Amino acid sequence: xxxxxxxxxxxxxxxxxxxxxxxxxxxxxxxxxxxxxxxxxxxxxxxxxxxxxxxxxxxxxxxxxxxxxxxxxxxxxxxxxxxxxxxxxxxxxxxxxxxxxxxxxxxxxxxxxxxxxxxxxxxxxxxxxxxxxxxxxxxxxxxxxxxxxxxxxxxxxxxxxxxxxxxxxxxxxxxxxxxxxxxxxxxxxxxxxxxxxxxxxxxxxxxxxxxxxxxxxxxxxxxxxxxxxxxxxxxxxxxxxxxxxxxxxxxxxxxxxxxxxxxxxxxxxxxxxxxxxxxxxxxxxxxxxxxxxxxxxxxxxxxxxxxxxxxxxxxxxxxxxxxxxxxxxxxxxxxxxxxxxxxxxxxxxxxxxxxxxxxxxxxxxxxxxxxxxxxxxxxxxxxxxxxxxxxxxxxxxxxxxxxxxxxxxxxxxxxxxxxxxxxxxxxxxxxxxxxxxxxxxxx
Amino acid sequence: xxxxxxxxxxxxxxxxxxxxxxxxxxxxxxxxxxxxxxxxxxxxxxxxxxxxxxxxxxxxxxxxxxxxxxxxxxxxxxxxxxxxxxxxxxxxxxxxxxxxxxxxxxxxxxxxxxxxxxxxxxxxxxxxxxxxxxxxxxxxxxxxxxxxxxxxxxxxxxxxxxxxxxxxxxxxxxxxxxxxxxxxxxxxxxxxxxxxxxxxxxxxxxxxxxxxxxxxxxxxxxxxxxxxxxxxxxxxxxxxxxxxxxxxxxxxxxxxxxxxxxxxxxxxxxxxxxxxxxxxxxxxxxxxxxxxxxxxxxxxxxxxxxxxxxxxxxxxxxxxxxxxxxxxxxxxxxxxxxxxxxxxxxxxxxxxxxxxxxxxxxxxxxxxxxxxxxxxxxxxxxxxxxxxxxxxxxxxxxxxxxxxxxxxxxxxxxxxxxxxxxxxxxxxxxxxxxxxxxxxxxx
Numbered sequence: 001x002x003x004x005x006x007x008x009x010x011x012x013x014x015x016x017x018x019x020x021x022x023x024x025x026x027x028x029x030x031x032x033x034x035x036x037x038x039x040x041x042x043x044x045x046x047x048x049x050x051x052x053x054x055x056x057x058x059x060x061x062x063x064x065x066x067x068x069x070x071x072x073x074x075x076x077x078x079x080x081x082x083x084x085x086x087x088x089x090x091x092x093x094x095x096x097x098x099x100x101x102x103x104x105x106x107x108x109x110x111x112x113x114x115x116x117x118x119x120x121x122x123x124x125x126x127x128x129x130x131x132x133x134x135x136x137x138x139x140x141x142x143x144x145x146x147x148x149x150x151x152x153x154x155x156x157x158x159x160x161x162x163x164x165x166x167x168x169x170x171x172x173x174x175x176x177x178x179x180x181x182x183x184x185x186x187x188x189x190x191x192x193x194x195x196x197x198x199x200x201x202x203x204x205x206x207x208x209x210x211x212x213x214x215x216x217x218x219x220x221x222x223x224x225x226x227x228x229x230x231x232x233x234x235x236x237x238x239x240x241x242x243x244x245x246x247x248x249x250x251x252x253x254x255x256x257x258x259x260x261x262x263x264x265x266x267x268x269x270x271x272x273x274x275x276x277x278x279x280x281x282x283x284x285x286x287x288x289x290x291x292x293x294x295x296x297x298x299x300x301x302x303x304x305x306x307x308x309x310x311x312x313x314x315x316x317x318x319x320x321x322x323x324x325x326x327x328x329x330x331x332x333x334x335x336x337x338x339x340x341x342x343x344x345x346x347x348x349x350x351x352x353x354x355x356x357x358x359x360x361x362x363x364x365x366x367x368x369x370x371x372x373x374x375x376x377x378x379x380x381x382x383x384x385x386x387x388x389x390x391x392x393x394x395x396x397x398x399x400x401x402x403x404x405x406x407x408x409x410x411x412x413x414x415x416x417x418x419x420x421x422x423x424x425x426x427x428x429x430x431x432x433x434x435x436x437x438x439x440x441x442x443x
Numbered sequence: 444x445x446x447x448x449x450x451x452x453x454x455x456x457x458x459x460x461x462x463x464x465x466x467x468x469x470x471x472x473x474x475x476x477x478x479x480x481x482x483x484x485x486x487x488x489x490x491x492x493x494x495x496x497x498x499x500x501x502x503x504x505x506x507x508x509x510x511x512x513x514x515x516x517x518x519x520x521x522x523x524x525x526x527x528x529x530x531x532x533x534x535x536x537x538x539x540x541x542x543x544x545x546x547x548x549x550x551x552x553x554x555x556x557x558x559x560x561x562x563x564x565x566x567x568x569x570x571x572x573x574x575x576x577x578x579x580x581x582x583x584x585x586x587x588x589x590x591x592x593x594x595x596x597x598x599x600x601x602x603x604x605x606x607x608x609x610x611x612x613x614x615x616x617x618x619x620x621x622x623x624x625x626x627x628x629x630x631x632x633x634x635x636x637x638x639x640x641x642x643x644x645x646x647x648x649x650x651x652x653x654x655x656x657x658x659x660x661x662x663x664x665x666x667x668x669x670x671x672x673x674x675x676x677x678x679x680x681x682x683x684x685x686x687x688x689x690x691x692x693x694x695x696x697x698x699x700x701x702x703x704x705x706x707x708x709x710x711x712x713x714x715x716x717x718x719x720x721x722x723x724x725x726x727x728x729x730x731x732x733x734x735x736x737x738x739x740x741x742x743x744x745x746x747x748x749x750x751x752x753x754x755x756x757x758x759x760x761x762x763x764x765x766x767x768x769x770x771x772x773x774x775x776x777x778x779x780x781x782x783x784x785x786x787x788x789x790x791x792x793x794x795x796x797x798x799x800x801x802x803x804x805x806x807x808x809x810x811x812x813x814x815x816x817x818x819x820x821x822x823x824x825x826x827x828x829x830x831x832x833x834x835x836x837x838x839x840x841x842x843x844x845x846x847x848x849x850x851x852x853x854x855x856x857x858x859x860x861x862x863x864x865x866x867x868x869x870x871x872x873x874x875x876x877x878x879x880x881x882x883x884x885x886x
Contacts, residue, residue, distance in 0.1 A: 003679065005598075020679050022843055040598060040647040065843040101679075102814055104843035125641045125838035134645060141601045148588075155448075155483060158584045160671045160854070162873045163606055163631075163654045164619075166880040176607075178621035178631065181660055181877040184884060188606075188621065195873060198568045202577060204483035211606045211654070217624055228603045236446060236463050236544075371545055392881040395568035400465055400508040400547035411603070430605045430638060434624040437609040438835040441627060 001071065007041035009091060012074045016096065019044075020069040022129070023062050033059040037070060037093070043086070046072060046093035058098040065104035065129070071097040117423055121431065122439055128429075135265045136427055139258065140415045144209055146257045147230045147409075150250055156232060157203040161192030161210040167389050176215045176225075188213035191408060196233035197340070197369060198396040200404045207232040209411070217434050221423040222308075222361060224412060226432045233369075233406030240342070240352040240368040243405040244282070244328060247356060247364060250409075251326060252276055258418060271420040274325040274358070281322045283314070284331040285350075291317050304336045312360040330354045339383040340376065342368035342405070352405070359417045366407020373397035444514065450484035452517045452534060459539065462487075463512040465572070466505050476502040480513060480536070486529070489515060489536035501541040508547035508572070514540040560866055564874065565882055571872075578708045579870055582701065583858045587652055589700045590673045590852075593693055599675060600646040604635030604653040610832050617658045619668075631656035634851060639676035640783070640812060641839040643847045650675040652854070660877050664866040665751075665804060667855060668875045676812075676849030683785070683795040683811040686848040687725070687771060690799060690807060693852075694769060695719055701861060714863040717768040717801070724765045726757070727774040728793075734760050747779045755803040773797040782826040783819065785811035785848070795848070802860045809850020816840035 001018040009017055021039030028034075033048040033056065048059035062068060072093035083089030108123065109115065111130055120127050127133055148158065164178070164186050180186040192208050199206040212229045237243065251274075258266060259273045266273060283291065289301045292313045300310055306329065318327035331350040334343055341351045353367030370376050376397055380387050387394060416427035425431040435441055444461040452460055464482030471477075476491040476499065491502035505511060515536035526532030551566065552558065554573055563570050570576055591601065607621070607629050623629035635651050642649040655672045680686065694717075701709060702716045709716060726734065732744045735756045743753055749772065761770035774793040777786055784794045796810030813819050819840055823830050830837060859870035868874040878884055 020845070040600075067843045067845045101845050102840075102843045105816075105841045107842070122835075123838060125644060125835065126842050128642075128645045129842075137602060137645075138600065140603070144601065144603075145591075145595075152588075157483075157581065158587065159580060159872055160583070160587075160654070162669060162875065164656070164669050164875050164880060166882075166884075176621050176623075178619050180619075180880075180884075181658075182884075186619075186880060199571075201568060202571045202580075211603070213607070215624075226605060226607050373548075392565075392568065395566060397545075398548045399550070399569050399572075400510045400545045402463070402510045402544050429602055432605065432607050437607060437623070437629060439609075441609075441623075441625075 003069070005041035006037065006039045006044050006088065009044060009074045009088065009093070013076055013091070014074065016071060016073050017093075018069060018071050019093070020101070021067070023064055023066045023068060025064060026059075026062060028060070035059065035062060037068070042088055044088040044091060044093055045083075046070060046095050048095040048098075052096055055095045055098050058100070059095060062098070062100070063104060064107055065126075066100060067102040067104075069099040069101060070095055117425065118440065121425060121436065124430065124438075131268065135262075135268060136415065136419060136421070137429055139262055139265055139419060140411065140427065140429075142257050142261055143254055143414060143418070144228070144230065144411060146253050147209065147250060148207070150253045151205075151207045151232055151246075154205065154246065156205040156207045156234070157199075159195070159199055159203075159206055159208050161189065161195050161208040161231070163189050163211060163213070165189045174215045176213050188215075190214055191229065192231050193338075193340070193408075194390075194393045196231055196406055197401070197404065198393060200233050200235040200406075201396045201399070201401055204236065204402075205232075205234040219433050219435050221425070222413070224424060224428055224431055224433065227413075227428065228411035230409040230411055230414075231406065233404060235402040235404040237368065237403055237405050239403075240330065240354055240366065240405050243366050243368070243407055244354055244356075247366065247407055247409075248276075248280055251280075251356075254414070254418070265419070269419045269421075271418070274418065275319070275323050276326060277322055277324045279322075280324055280326045280328060281318050282328040282330060282354075285329055285333070286331070288314050288327075288329045304333050306355075306362075308361070311357050311362060315357050315360045318357075325359050327357050328354050329357065337367070339379040339385060340369045342370050354407075356407075356409075358414070359420075361413060361417060363413045363417060364407050364409040366405065368403065368405035371397065371401040371403050373401075446512070448484035449480065449482045449487050449531065452487060452531065452536070455517045456519055456534070457517065459514060459516050460536075461512060461514050462536070463544070464510070466507055466509045466511060468507060469502075469505060471503070478502065478505065480511070485531055487531040487534060487536055488526075489513060489538050491538040491541075495539055498538045498541050501543070502538060505541070505543070506547060507550055508569075509543060510545040510547075512542040512544060513538055560868065561883065564868060564879065567873065567881075574711065578705075578711060579858065579862060579864070580872055582705055582708055582862060583854065583870065583872075585700050585704055586697055586857060586861070587671070587673065587854060589696050590652065590693060591650070593696045594648075594650045594675055594689075597648065597689065599648040599650045599677070600642075602638070602642055602646075602649055602651050604632065604638050604651040604674070606632050606654060606656070608632045619656050619658045631658075633657055634672065635674050636781075636783070636851075637833075637836045639674055639849055640844070640847065641836060643676050643678040644839045644842070644844055647679065647845070648675075648677040662876050662878055664868070665856070666876070667867060667871055668877065670856075670871065671854035673852040673854055673857070674849065676847060678845040678847040680811065680846055680848050682846075683773065683797055683809065683848050686809050686811070686850055687797055687799075690809065690850055690852075691719075691723055694723075694799075697857070697861070708862070712862045712864075714861070717861065718762070718766050719769060720765055720767045722765075723767055723769045723771060724761050725771040725773060725797075728772055728776070729774070731757050731770075731772045747776050749798075749805075751804070754800050754805060758800050758803045761800075768802050770800050771797050772800065780810070782822040782828060783812045785813050797850075799850075799852075801857070802863075804856060804860060806856045806860060807850050807852040809848065811846065811848035814840065814844040814846050816844075 024036040026035040176188040356364035467479035469478040799807035
């Protein structure tokens with residue numbers, strides 16, 4: 001008999017079906033042996049009765065996480081036995097036959113218990129099997145898919161950004177070095193930025209979802225050494241606000257997709273869909289610092305950047321005054337942004353750049369970029385960068401580039417904030433930090 | 444006036460529009476100055492007449508690849524002036540006004556000329572602007588999007604595979620080493636294989652499209668040091684043929700998407716859509732070697748693998764005898780496949796594995812995997828691999844895994860073969876090989 005998905009058993013009430021999956025729990029009530037069976041589509045309770053001798057004997061041996069195929073009759077439960085919280089709580093499988101596909105070792109802990117983060121991460125092949133683990137990365141999949149679908153609908157072209165690069169594109173220090181051929185070094189891309197810009201010269205509007213790499217010696221709840229970047233870039237803009245307008249549309253699309261497809265997950269995580277007013281508040285860095293100074297005891301006016309505490313204070317303001325879980329901060333100083341950032345002629349020293357803050361943390365950085373070849377060369381000198389190292393990139397500008405801009409959103413941070421997850425590592429499938437690649441490096 | 448896309452000007456005949464883009468060519472006919480303007484949507488001829496003095500004077504200065512905004516009246520061309528080969532060959536823009544957004548340096552060569560591959564690659568920011576360059580990566584985008592859409596429709600979950608790994612997953616030698624923290628080494632993933640398998644334990648059916656890395660010191664027309672892998676894996680299979688069945692459906696979907704969306708590209712590349720019969724031929728390696736031996740003067744029966752020449756000979760056979768551009772080769776010897784490959788009980792020494800060959804070259808490798816923890820441990824010993832280095836991966840099997848399998852297709856090779864491109868580097872956006880990261884490393 002062909003296997004069906006557990007969630008479809010309701011279409012076969014009173015009939016025999018074959019299902020397969022993992023045993024979640026097993027409860028031995030003497031003559032009746034109950035177990036929950038889980039597949040990719042759902043979970044249902046099964047019961048082995050003594051009259052099906054062979055199946056009953058086998059049911060006595062199975063343990064959590066064993067993989068089995070079950071032939072069973074689909075029964076409706078008596079009214080008082082219905083589990084109203086479970087999707088298939090009104091049904092039960094009466095087991096006719098069991099085939100064991102794979103046994104499982106005894107679990108090292110109760111996987112549904114709240115584990116400390118290191119234990120949780122050390123056992124991901126097991127702990128991801130929980131409802132919570134599975135939920136997180138179904139939401140992440142929806143976010144990245146929505147990003148692509150929305151941009152494609154706006155005439156953007158997807159490209160595959162390189163991970164191995166010849167040098168540090170942005171002149172920062174936090175770059176992983178690797179052994180290339182003939183005793184040369186290569187590096188891991190910190191962003192697809194330069195390639196995005198080159199491709200604006202080809203396709204005008206492009207996006208990519210590459211892994212990017214930061215050799216920052218962090219072990220915090222908000223940093224990762226490898227993460228997924230949702231990057232887009234487009235030409236023929238007026239200024240950075242055209243980029244923000246598209247980003248806002250994406251944010252709304254994420255919210256809508258979550259509400260439509262994952263309302264059950266939001267409920268299980270006990271979070272509401274993000275509040276997005278008709279106009280997401282926009283403040284300049286200077287205005288933001290005044291707001292922070294007013295609301296806290298700390299005077300941060302004139303500082304070149306926001307601290308994590310300032311970002312939190314600004315988000316509180318946005319929530320209270322604008323009923324918004326998001327706030328844009330624009331016009332960071334030239335000194336705090338990369339060499340290719342466009343300076344705002346009307347506020348010299350400050351850039352047409354922005355960050356988007358979401359529930360206390362920056363999730364997106366973007367802005368308008370310099371499109372003039374001469375201006376880029378000038379800035380490279382100012383930043384002490386060698387134009388020869390950028391000669392490939394500079395071709396795009398030598399041969400004609402429109403005004404353009406774009407931004408990059410961290411997929412894992414976005415996922416974490418959408419679900420109210422405190423540590424971004426829990427929203428990263430296989431997180432890498434200075435102490436961990438899969439398992440702890442100190443082990 | 445709001446900018447419209449060039450391909451939409453036909454909706455504004457007799458009216459004024461604003462368009463923007465790159466100047467492709469310019470032809471000075473004395474009083475009449477013609478130029479072609481290109482944006483992401485198409486290309487059209489514009490003419491500056493002497494009566495619009497300012498625009499005419501500017502039109503005299505513009506050169507190829509300058510970026511301009513043009514306000515113009517959309518005119519229908521007289522019948523004898525229609526260019527039947529151009530999509531907008533029946534229309535012409537009568538230029539009213541020109542704004543220069545960006546000038547361009549004189550081009551170093553005629554970019555539409557056939558360049559040698561190194562010159563072509565050294566100047567990608569310019570050479571990708573050709574119709575040919577743009578075509579290739581629009582087709583590539585369609586292929587990767589089709590891969591995702593088709594698998595999602597079959598209940599597969601997308602995941603983000605890590606690029607940084609703790610060791611070489613498959614025990615081969617061609618792995619890039621990088622400096623990690625505290626004087627440790629890390630490595631670049633040669634494949635998402637082990638993570639795919641772990642995730643079969645979570646979601647049953649998964650796919651990913653990561654960059655993968657091979658430190659092979661090649662500089663050939665078929666190898667890359669970084670490429671995009673179209674990976675999928677699924678549980679609860681009978682054997683490798685279930686994987687092949689899904690792969691065949693994907694192949695058909697690629698073909699259909701190309702025909703539906705890119706028939707113009709196929710025409711420009713002078714290739715036909717691939718021939719896929721109802722049954723793609725399937726031969727075991729041994730059968731394939733007999734066919735090769737019959738068709739060539741070379742006796743390869745009993746060798747452990749196919750050489751490139753053998754792959755070509757087999758593809759010729761498939762084309763001639765089965766009218767198929769594809770052929771499956773199954774049952775490679777245990778010694779030529781990774782430690783996790785499932786041995787076929789009915790032909791000991793040979794595996795439930797397959798390659799898919801397409802127009803002379805292998806584009807996909809796959810098969811059934813071992814799902815028994817004990818069998819995996821045994822094989823690791825046989826392969827001289829340290830189980831402790833795989834302890835994260837092994838958890839998936841210790842805690843219950845169904846029979847499963849999957850495969851990986853090289854996106855760039857697939858793109859190249861679909862379009863009849865000889866050197867896979869031309870089908871790679873920013874190819875890396877032992878001599879090149881963007882520009883040639885010897886320079």
